[in-house]
Structure formats: structure tokens, C-alpha cells
Amino acid sequence: MLGNWSEKRGWNFDSRYANRWEFDIDPDSEDLEGLHLRVVVYLEEPFVIKTGENQYEGFCIDLLNEMTKVLKFNYTIIEVQDGTYGIEDESGRWNGIIGALQRHEADLSLSAVTITYSRAEVVDFTLPFMHLGISILLARTSEETDKGSLWTFLEPLSLTVWISLLISYCIVSYSMHILAKFSPYEWYNLERIDERDFENIKNQKNQFTILNSFWFTMGSLMQQGSDVIPRAAATRLIAVVWWMFTQIIISSYTAQLAAFLTVERMSTPIESTQDLANQQKIRYGVLKSGSTMDFFRESKIPMYERMWSVMESSSPGVFVNSSREGIARVKSGGYAYMMESSMLEYYLERDCDLQSIGGLLDSKGYGIALPKGSPLRDILSRTVLQLQERTILEALKNKWWRDRREGPSCGPPPAEKTTNSKPQNIFGIFYVLLTGLIVAFLLACGEYCIESRHEAFRLKLTIVGKFIDWYRGNSNDTKVRSKMRNMQLDTAGQEIGIFNNKIE
Numbered sequence: 283m284l285g286n287w288s289e290k291r292g293w294n295f296d297s298r299y300a301n302r303w304e305f306d307i308d309p310d311s312e313d314l315e316g317l318h319l320r321v322v323v324y325l326e327e328p329f330v331i332k333t334g335e336n337q338y339e340g341f342c343i344d345l346l347n348e349m350t351k352v353l354k355f356n357y358t359i360i361e362v363q364d365g366t367y368g369i370e371d372e373s374g375r376w377n378g379i380i381g382a383l384q385r386h387e388a389d390l391s392l393s394a395v396t397i398t399y400s401r402a403e404v405v406d407f408t409l410p411f412m413h414l415g416i417s418i419l420l421a422r423t424s425e426e427t428d429k430g431s432l433w434t435f436l437e438p439l440s441l442t443v444w445i446s447l448l449i450s451y452c453i454v455s456y457s458m459h460i461l462a463k464f465s466p467y468e469w470y471n472l473e474r475i476d477e478r479d480f481e482n483i484k485n486q487k488n489q490f491t492i493l494n495s496f497w498f499t500m501g502s503l504m505q506q507g508s509d510v511i512p513r514a515a516a517t518r519l520i521a522v523v524w525w526m527f528t529q530i531i532i533s534s535y536t537a538q539l540a541a542f543l544t545v546e547r548m549s550t551p552i553e554s555t556q557d558l559a560n561q562q563k564i565r566y567g568v569l570k571s572g573s574t575m576d577f578f579r580e581s582k583i584p585m586y587e588r589m590w591s592v593m594e595s596s597s598p599g600v601f602v603n604s605s606r607e608g609i610a611r612v613k614s615g616g617y618a619y620m621m622e623s624s625m626l627e628y629y630l631e632r633d634c635d636l637q638s639i640g641g642l643l644d645s646k647g648y649g650i651a652l653p654k655g656s657p658l659r660d661i662l663s664r665t666v667l668q669l670q671e672r673t674i675l676e677a678l679k680n681k682w683w684r685d686r687r688e689g690p691s692c693g694p695p696p697a698e699k700t701t702n703s704k705p706q707n708i709f710g711i712f713y714v715l716l717t718g719l720i721v722a723f724l725l726a727c728g729e730y731c732i733e734s735r736h737e738a739f740r741l742k743l744t745i746v747g748k749f750i751d752w753y754r755g756n757s758n759d760t761k762v763r764s765k766m767r768n769m770q771l772d773t774a775g776q777e778i779g780i781f782n783n784k785i786e
Contacts, residue, residue, distance in 0.1 A: 307657040314355035322360045322379055322388035324367055328628050328682040329394045341682045342392045348674055349665050360388055366571035367395055380405055383653045391651040396573035406656055408663040410647025411675055414624040416574050421612050422637045438538030454524050455496040457719050462490030465726045467514035503528045516726035523718025530711045554640040558618055559589050566618040567593055567600025574620055631687050
């Protein structure tokens with residue numbers, strides 16, 4: 283038994299445990315040369331990391347080595363037996379590092395031990411070597427990543443659908459233009475003319491120029507209509523199929539956009555501690571037997587009292603045995619882990635799937651813990667202050683938080699496209715559109731054949747008519763040149779015959 287406790291006097295420790303030191307230190311001494319200290323640690327990345335048998339590294343180990351350079355002492359590292367920092371139970375007993383120091387099982391502890399009022403009553407602390415607070419760790423979601431994007435309106439359709447829509451728009455526009463030139467029924471005259479009046483051919487009009495064709499399909503796609511109206515059956519068929527195509531595309535896009543915005547509006551993003559406390563979907567917890575747990579348990583703020591009541595009554599439990607376990611639960615979803623900001627910052631640098639929400643719940647610091655009344659307190663505090671002024675503490679933090687990370691720092695995470703919810707099944711309408719184009723081309727051929735039976739003048743204005751006229755023109759020229767060549771040969775033969783007769 284360490285001592286007795288009463289409400290009036292508090293703790294009264296047994297003399298066998300109080301101020302029991304194996305060494306005497308001169309208060310004015312500038313070093314601890316010749317001393318061998320027992321240092322109890324808690325394994326927590328990046329503060330203390332075990333790399334082998336009796337081999338350790340980390341921020342606190344480097345800090346310990348820097349202190350040995352200044353104070354010239356030796357040390358032995360002891361791992362805490364129960365694997366906790368230390369918390370007081372209902373009977374007033376402390377476990378973890380605090381309990382080990384209270385029982386004089388170690389001379390000091392250099393780990394991520396938070397300085398709290400309840401701990402300071404049973405152990406001593408040096409000046410803090412790091413300042414921090416409690417923060418909330420959550421997993422990133424695709425909705426939060428994409429929130430506020432300038433291209434949110436593109437989300438209802440996948441990239442493949444948008445590209446296919448653009449290609450379809452160009453193909454239909456060019457098809458409308460070509461068929462309008464091919465079909466004789468798309469040509470009309472502004473004034474009645476005679477077929478033999480070739481001077482008025484320029485009055486023959488075709489409304490589907492390349493620009494008008496693109497304007498017509500765009501007006502249909504935007505469901506605004508156009509002043510250009512198809513006249514031939516082939517172009518009308520393309521227009522009907524395109525209208526059906528755009529109707530389905532626009533309807534699908536509108537429905538998906540409405541559902542997308544509704545889901546986004548219904549989701550209640552957690553951006554602060556109050557948001558976390560006021561919802562029931564995401565559970566939250568803390569490290570078991572740590573200062574964060576003690577903070578919520580002893581807090582008199584109504585919101586934190588309510589959060590502690592929820593955590594204490596949750597089933598299954600929300601308390602974790604290590605920060606790694608808490609982070610694993612966060613990444614699995616539906617869980618928020620409240621941890622100290624120093625460790626949270628360390629993990630955020632290495633895992634882009636994590637995020638911190640809200641500000642700090644409190645303000646505190648890590649200090650070197652020693653048994654109550656330890657003569658090492660003042661000299662260790664001076665050394666911490668000296669290392670801080672020489673920026674060695676900041677250099678050590680940069681080494682373990684940033685320089686030692688694997689890969690680049692986590693910036694804004696890449697946008698994850700939730701293509702699983704996109705309307706991929708609307709590709710069927712693209713096949714309908716392609717079928718309509720093929721039928722329209724066949725129909726245009728039929729229109730030309732029917733009109734050719736009447737030998738209408740507008741046949742000469744179509745693409746096929748112009749090709750036939752060009753071909754016939756070349757054929758007639760060839761015949762004329764051949765006939766003239768034959769005539770020249772005949773004339774030349776006659777002249778040769780007359781010339782021979784004269785000679786004879």
C-alpha cells in the first residue's frame with residue numbers, strides 16, 4: 283500500500299515510497315553526468331517506435347538523446363506493462379505510466395504524456411515540449427471531395443455519355459446536311475421558273491446549309507426548336523429520331539440531376555464537434571485510459587457531458603486500445619475518432635483518406651513526467667527550454683512528421699467519380715439513333731429514284747444530279763473530241779490520196 287487517502291487531507295503517502303531517490307542532485311548542477319536513469323515509455327508512433335530487441339526510435343527517443351548530449355546521463359528504456367498512459371480508477375489508483383512513476387518503478391517518462399490537472403496532483407511535469415489539443419478524425423467521402431465543384435452539373439452523366447452525345451450531335455448535323463443535298467424534295471425555288479431558264483438556277487434554295495444543320499440539331503437538343511423545318515421524308519425521319527433521342531437524354535439528365543442534388547442536400551456534413559454531437563449516424567470514441575477519455579469524463583460543459591454519456595452507453599464499445607485501432611475503425615466508416623492533434627497531424631500527412639474536422643476542443647501540452655518531488659524536474663525543464671530556443675524541438679518534429687513520410691504529402695484528394703450511379707443504360711438510345719440514320723439514307727435514295735422518273739429539274743441540283751451532269755459532260759466532250767479526231771484523220775487521208783494522184 284502506497285498510503286492513505288481521506289476527503290479532508292487527500293493522499294498521505296507511506297514514507298517508504300515518498301521521495302525515495304537513489305541519487306542526490308545539486309540544484310545548481312548543470313548536468314547529470316554519472317547518473318543512470320530508468321525511462322518508462324508508451325509505444326505510440328511517431329513518439330516511440332520499437333525497431334528490435336531493446337531498440338527504439340521516434341521523436342521522444344531523439345529528444346531523449348539530445349538531452350543526454352546536454353546533461354551527460356545514461357538511460358535504460360522500460361515499456362509500460364499495461365499499455366496505457368494512465369488514468370485514475372474509482373478507487374483512486376492510477377494505471378499505466380502515471381502508476382509506474384507513482385510507484386517509483388521508473389525515474390521519468392518521455393512519451394506522449396499529456397499534462398492534466400489530475401495527473402499533476404500525483405506526478406510532476408516539466409515544461410511542455412509540445413503543445414496540442416483534442417481534434418476529431420473522420421474518413422473522407424467522395425461527396426465531401428466533390429462538394430462545391432464548378433463541374434457539378436456534369437455529374438449526372440458519365441464522361442463516356444457526354445463524349446458520345448457530342449459525337450452524335452456532329453454526326454446527325456452532317457447527316458442532315460448531306461441528305462438535304464441528296465434528296466430532291468429539299469430543294470425549292472423562290473419564284474416559278476422554266477426548266478430551260480438556266481439563269482435562274484441561283485434562285486433554287488436548300489435551307490439545310492452546314493450552319494443551319496448544326497443550328498437545327500442544337501435547337502432540338504435544347505428543346506427550343508428552330509426556324510429551319512425539314513421537307514423531305516428522309517430529313518424528317520432524321521429529325522424525328524433525333525427528337526426522340528434528345529427527349530430521352532434530357533429526361534434522363536434532368537432526373538439524375540434532381541436526384542444528385544437531392545442526395546447532396548439531404549446529407550448533413552459534419553463540420554464541427556456540435557455537428558458530431560447532434561447526429562446519431564456516426565459513432566465516436568476515444569483512446570481507452572488516456573487523457574482524452576479523462577477530458578470528456580471530467581468535463582462540465584453540457585455538450586461534452588452528453589457526448590461522454592453517449593460514448594459510455596454505446597454498445598458495442600467505442601473506446602479503442604490504440605490510435606491505430608481507432609484509425610482503422612475510422613477508415614472502415616461510420617466512426618469518428620477524437621485524438622490529440624499532434625498524432626492526428628502525423629497521420630493526416632500519410633493517409634489521404636483521412637480528414638480533420640472542427641477546431642481544437644482544448645489546449646494542453648506534452649511534458650516529461652517524473653515521480654512527485656523528483657529533483658530532476660528543474661534541470662530537465664531548463665533543458666527542454668534550451669532545446670526549444672535552439673529550434674531543435676521544431677527540427678525533430680519536422681523530421682518525424684514530414685521528412686520521414688513515404689511519398690508526397692497529401693494535398694486535396696483526387697476527385698472520385700461516382701460512375702456507378704450514372705445512367706449507363708441509356709446507351710440503347712444511341713443504337714436507335716444509328717438505325718434511324720441508316721433508314722433515312724435508304725429513304726433518301728428511294729426519294730431520288732422516285733423523282734428521277736419525272737425528270738424534274740431539281741434533280742440536277744442534288745449531289746447525284748450534279749455528279750451525273752458532270753459525268754455526261756465529260757462523256758460528251760470525249761465523244762466530240764473523238765469525232766473531230768476521226769474527221770481530221772479522214773480529211774488527212776483524202777488529202778494524201780489526191781496528192782498521190784497528182785504525182786502519178
